[in-house]
Amino acid sequence: MSAAVDFEPAGELKIGQVGIANLRIRTLDVSRLVEEMRGRVQRAPKLFARAAVVIDFGGLTRTPDEATARALIAGLHEAGVLPVALAYGTAETERLSEALGLPLLAKFRASYERDESGTAPEAAAPAPRREPEPVPKSAAKGAPPAAATPASNSAPGMIQSTPVRSGQQIYAENRDLTVLTTVGAGAEVISDGSVHIYGPLRGRALAGAQGNEQARIFCREFHAELVAIAGHYKVMEEIPKELRGKAVQVWLEDQQLKIAALD
Template sequence: MAANDYEQAGELKIGQVGIANLRVRTLDVAQLVREMRERVQRAPKLFGRAAVIVDFGGLAQTPDEASARALIDGLRDAGVLPVALAYGTRDNDALAERLGLPVLAKFRAQYEQAGRAEPAPAPPPAREPAPAARKPAPAKAVEAPRPPGRMQKTAVRSGQQLYAEGCDLTVLSTVGAGAEVIADGSIHVYGTLRGRALAGARGNAEARIFCHQFHAELVAIAGHYKVLDDIPDQLRGKAVQVWLENDQLRLAALE
């Protein structure tokens, strides 16, 4: 039989997924479960049965198995589905194994950067050679051009997800209810925004969201979010911009 002469029953692809990250700041299981239940009740279409990564990186030490298991069970009772622990320490990895959960490496870069050792001090500069022996200065390196923004000319329909990696995203049409647009930079929607818009996906707090008609189910910048119920009525249907200021999400009508 010829090699690879068969069809796969399942095609595996690795891509960007919209999974919520619950960063635990205080290990108060009852309060965490209560807060999650309130989120689900306020926006059941967004958070009901949503996949959630539990992130213990904000705690001084990794929780014990009993506390972690109580939190996982409580979150399920609240209406969401914990699917993994966020990348962390070796203790965190061992805890995930005991809980029967995977460790998701999506957040690995920011952890490695936060825990990276300070660079060693630069060695003292070498003594300059005599003028006759001085070599000509090397040519200045040319900066690599920034990647152009991604442009979507047609509507983003319910169930679709669009991701602009490392750049801004411009949608010339509408973003339908149940659709999701994500960008590492800013998001510009020249039609109606009804779905979810997540700008600054890799933590860029300077990113913004602009839309011509605001009916968004959820908007987020660098992880800070608001759902439709949090939005003042006078902004619905208006041209709106969204930005982050002092870790608070701000919205205002565009004039």
């Protein structure tokens, strides 16, 4: 009898703000983790080559020893990414970070991730109370009706009226973001709510940056390098070719990122 094949990734990668990725270790298998990251770099070299990565051991029952952690860090370097910190979790993680000479990042994980019970970690700030915005008349083919998008009581949606150029980052904190023109290649737009782009999207768009899984991305002309909602992402190489250049919406459903054309 042949052995069952394990298709679950050993490490769950999520994209956060300022271009930092969080690699949460699910299975402490160094060679497997390194091969997964090498594959990610090969599929999207412009995105992941020399990318800053926070290593998160919170998905394990035990914190690895120093030798194993060093082997993982060396392997990730060899795969083409840069481990820059550990995600804070326990006192053992803190001691490990000191031994490795890496800083701890306490807020990164809590800013978008919920624990297995579905509740926000204690370190996470409570999500602001928000009002729903009108749903666009056009709906995605095969997509459910657009859910109400959180928008802050105190802050109106942010409007970007000039092009977002390569290397530029726009962040709408606790509100939606509307871009009236182009998001260029190498540019990044981030919102704690939804992102609406009325021109071509050639760079990256991240919605629900603080964990709002109801956030969406709407784009008139889709050529994205990356799109993400609440840390769940897809890169250009994973996006169906028939959607490129089309008007689309992006949403999260059952922890899976969905992309569909708008009528």
